[in-house]
Amino acid sequence: MTNHPEFIEYTGNADCPESYLLPSATPVQLIAPDGSAAPDADYKETYNLPDPHTLVDGYERLVVGRRINDQANALVRQGRMAVYPSSTGQEACQVAADMCLRAGDWLFPTYRDTVAVLGRGVDPMEAFESLRGDWHSGFDPHRYNTALPTTPLATQLLHAVGVAHAAKLRGEDTVVLALCGDGSTSEGDFHEALNFAAVFHVPVVFLIQNNQYAISVPLIHQSVAPSLAHKAVGYGMPGERVDGNDLAALLAVVGHAVERARNGGGPALVEAHTYRMESHTNADDATRYRTPEEVAQWVPKDPLLRLEKYLRDAGRLAAADTARISAAAEAIAKVLRDGLNAETVADPADLFAHVYAEPTPQLREQARQLSDELAAASLEGAHQ
Template identity: 65%
Template sequence: MADPRDLLPSEQPLQLLDPSGKPVDDPALPLPGTDRLLAAYTALVIGRRVNDQAGALVRQGRLAVYPSSHGQEACQVGAALALAEGDWLFPTYRDTVSAVARGVDPVQVLTLLKGDWHAGYDPYEHRVAPQATPLATQLLHAVGVAHAARLRGEDTVVMALCGDGATSEGDFHEALNFAAVFKTPVVFFVQNNEYAISVPLARQSAAPSLAHKGIGYGVNGERVDGNDTPAVLAVLDRAVAAARAGEGPQLVEAHTYRMQAHTNADDDTRYRSSEEVDPWVERDPLLRMEAFLRRKRVLTKARAAEIAEKAEAVAAAMREGVSRDTDPDPSELFAHVYAEPTPQLEEQAALLADELSREGN
């Protein structure tokens, strides 16, 4: 039997860059290659612009709600870039940037948050499951997909995203337990942003860290500085490789911070002070990565301008796409709920059609 202590995470979150962007020597982590880091930086810039533009669209009344991942973009980008083309990503409602980094059209991702048609995109096109609003339910779905892939002999890994609040849910326990028993190739990636809406981490868990919870299930746990993009990539690369190699599920906790309110409907000043938030501004993952790349003389002014222009093009497409009015078809409420419509759905669809026809008369 393996030594349970081998499942324990590092005492401190792993790091490759300090908050100022200077490299930190860590023999346990290889620094990703320059091309990959530039791709990650590009995704960070686009992700920050997506967050900012979505916030503006909310204020304009074009989106019903938006849970920003401002300050968590390193986690969002790392989760997407660590996966191979045939892998699956299971995001939460806060993981818009991760879905975009995976290749999904941001306008389609925001369709759900606009209150429009179903998930807004085809999950099979980029292997991105619908964004889950209920806490932790997507973890069970992720385990199911990974288990099915394993039974079919497919070389597939599933990245299951969740926040710290989700680790208090029963679904989190069930997902980890099943995944460990059946050695499903899942990476459970917890973005610990310190708050479950207004509930601080200290009121959620008494564990030394959320990654320590893995040992209770026989799952390997690891911790990483969630605002350090190279470290997030390196840790997730290793976790994905272990899951793909048949070593079973992996649990990774990224220590980050929710810089903005839970959503536009939340007043975060009621439960935290600006003095708490301010130090995290200095740990901004985007500025940290930019400082590192400039120090390496990889990010030139011309290249930075090119990346910014690309991000602006994404924002412009978002404004145009989200602001475009649609003529909804009420019958689509019943489409794609099940592969084969149930008798109850058919009955409800018929009732709605009858009511609409009476209004027309």
């Protein structure tokens, strides 16, 4: 039995008091791939279809996210960015993460979650400058309550748990949502984060974007658990599975976990089943480890087209709406094009400006030496 009596209200059945921890037998789905409402299932008593206004808002965010991915991929090919980990096909997970959080909540993203970062209000150029290699981080995490995207797998989960623990100690109603991929579940930091979160009963939701591959390693070679959501049971927290290409289901499932955490219910683990349509990054060749036939199976499950079909059939999306939404997405793409096509002027003094809050004597001396050398070089150039 769990040490937290407040969990008892979630008990699923008297014969197995911890049955509420187990995920649904199949991933929660509210809108089918063909755009129709999914058939009734056992979980319908817990997860309801969001209202049309929410879904239209989500659709607009999906359109923007897809346009961002397309523009970023083009800029990489043009040599304007060093690298870009595309999230094409799995944007719904990131959109849902944003929509389920309040402004005062915290988001901890991975390197593939640029769409989620922009959804938190971060300036597009601030979000992309680090991918171009022009700046250290790009934006102030405290301004947006959004941590800097991390490349090392699962390290952000520990940071997320720490922020959630601090919020609990301060008596805040802050919820922290930590994004990660299926590859992160093979890391020791994943275990440490979930164990600490459960033991200290902190308000954090772990959202696994299971896109089937950890670079080139398929999920079948990473875990033999019934699902990644089942891993939650061992920590004493509820786990849930959701169709990661169904924004409606994501909003219902992640929203439920977030509000449960906000109301003192503790942490939860959500596994979103989705697919990485593009290569791991522009430096990767996905054809070396997966077939075109496999990728083709996921094309009809596209989260953007699925929701668009549903909204059109429901009479909630007119031609004027799609034109307005497309224009808004194109405006953001133009900001990226203009900003990343502009040449930047590097200031060598920045090497020393953000190392310590109070520069050490050694740093001050190094800064002076560099300044003197640059001044001498400039003077020599002027005389030539």
